[in-house]
Amino acid sequence: MNIFTLPFRNLRRKLLRTGILVAVFTLGILSVVLLYNVSRTIGHSLEEKMTAFGANVVIYPKTESLKISYGGFSMGNLAYQVKYLPEKETVSAIHSIELNKNISTVAPKLLELIHYKNKPVAVIGVIFAQEMRIKSYWSVMGGKPDKADGVIAGSRAAEHLGLKTGDIIPIGEKQFVVSGVLKPTGTEDDNSIFADLHSLQAAVNKPNLINYADVAALCAGCPIEDIVHQISKKLPNTEINAMQNIVKQRMATIQTVQHLVLGLGGVILLTACFMLAMFMLASVNERRNEIGILRALGYSGGKIFIIFSFESLIIGALSGILGYAGGYLGSGELLKILSLGENAHITFNWLHLLVTVAAVSVLSVCASAFPALKAAQMRPTDAFSRI
Template identity: 35%
Template sequence: MRPYQIALKNLIRRPARMFFLTVALAVGLAAVVALVTLSNSMTADIEHTMDQFGANILITPKSNDLALSYGGISLGRVSFDQRELDPSVLERIRTIKNHQNIAAVAPKVLGTVTVQGRELLLVGVDFAAELRMKPWWRLTGAEPSAADDALLGNSAARVLGVKPGDRLTVGGRSFKVAALLQETGSQDDGLLFVPLAAAQAITGKQGKITLIEVAALCSGCPIGEMVEQIAGVLPDARVSAIKQVVEGRLQTIGQLKRFSLGMGGVIALIGLLVVFITMMGNVNERKVEIGIFRAIGYRTGHVMGIILLEAGLVGLVAGLTGYLLGVGAAAVTLPLLAQSGHPHLLLQWQVALAAIAAVGLVSLLAAVYPARRAGRMDPADALRSL
């Protein structure tokens, strides 16, 4: 009878012990696989959400004249009257090394205007880029597309008493209120948005830009590198990252990954001890059987091979079972933790291979000493217990 046949028969002959050993290893592995799969899936989900979140890089002129806050975000110090950006910077932004990570570039011109006796902050924008950058905006009316279309914030519309379709006179120019911005809870509610060229003419800033918002795709989130690259091509501008947009969401994921690695180490140690104790007990119970093998000519390597093969088979089954259990647990838990409404479970073949290989390796390492002890067993000592 070949060694692998002996190993299989021994496993079948002791089903209860091997079943509980397999379950112990599988449950431990399932916990680690679930945590790793959850962290990877949540990272991918957050990156997808971040791609739709909006600006995470701000570009403003270098100035010390006036502090400006826009949308609840501090933009640094900006001078409306003296320091502006040249439109050529838009092309230079697209030349950086990580230009493929740029989702949208939204230039803006800001200025104060009087409308129906009320002072409003006028924001000139490229509506196509702005609407792409702010997918959370909800409009009442049609998307602005014409050169005389305007978008009015919810609070500003209420103060002015206007509705979609009404016309407003701003700086001597007539604009049609194409849509109203539904309440966002931000400074956008009190703003008047018009096409960039029209705002430049009204504010006397033809060919000038007050600030630029950049939405960066967050696959890998190279925000810091992109800020340095943009600053390199725009030496006269202040480039800053809204770090909390990236770091605030990925910090928890990093903690979960570190916890999963730490938990994996603890479970590996426990699994090592469980397999070691089980295999030592198995060897002690099979003294007679091992003595017979040695007496009929089985060499040390043959006996060790039988014990290691048993441990390896248990590890393989436990690895497959644990991986499937872990993926199932992650699939159930992910919708409760994800940022988006329809998270996608990220399955990676590397995780499957690593999980199965790790359990197999732990099982083999734990069985090495029992196998060596069995292989070196004196046939005469073993047969005396008959």
């Protein structure tokens, strides 16, 4: 038995009241942990999905010309000032940066101008697997190329040139077969023909050469400037354009969700703190006689403060543990319900648990500071309410 016996026994005696307080506080913590976990996971998932709608970094050779019309390139420029990058070295350099975990997709491209039925058209050499990752909005009528000589025609190009599935297009020294036609995308893709990058390189005798590379970078936890800086160090003879607006938009979306969650969590916690303070104030008034006896026995105001604060601390610590565990388990379940379980990476973190318990304990002690102070300042005769 010591000074902590009294708060422990009192909490045990008032089990229902203690239970309600712990439940309210636990609910507050649980909501914050759950919303934080879910919003973070959804944020990552959202970013991955948004990344699928396009690249946010474009890497191309250093050039004097700034005229760009397709993915950073002007077809007019291509005829006179074409500069190339080595494909393998460029892709390898991009993947070798420190922040390579944030590199989602690298899509190198070679652009060629050809004539089909005496009409000019741009042929874009791509690696279809990479291209499809950053252009998930593509929908192909017919079939995706399953052979090296397969091409996909943009909707307007197909209409303009009278192309249909199975048609043969001669490019350089090779014959390519139209495997499918893109449904209209509303982008420059509608005007072009897409061929396998390596087949195109071989057909036009430009082995290992590309005009530029699209890079999709995940930037929830990193500034895009760092990625650009690291790539430019690896590829000094290139120009790198970070499409800041896209990145900022993505970050802003995630930050808005997180701010909303923090705000909501703050309101819930504030309500729980207010409830705890009210309960403790009621408890102080209810236990005036006890306080009076303790003061008459020589307990100082500081000791009375410790007794009441320790009660709150126990409630806070218990709620912190239950709230964190509940939030951890609940967020996993909620993500399953939201069908985001596959992308969820919620891990139990002991440090987070400790920080949560410590923070909630401090918060609960602060919330009950006023009632505890009131108890500490009570004179014995005030407490007995009779003189």
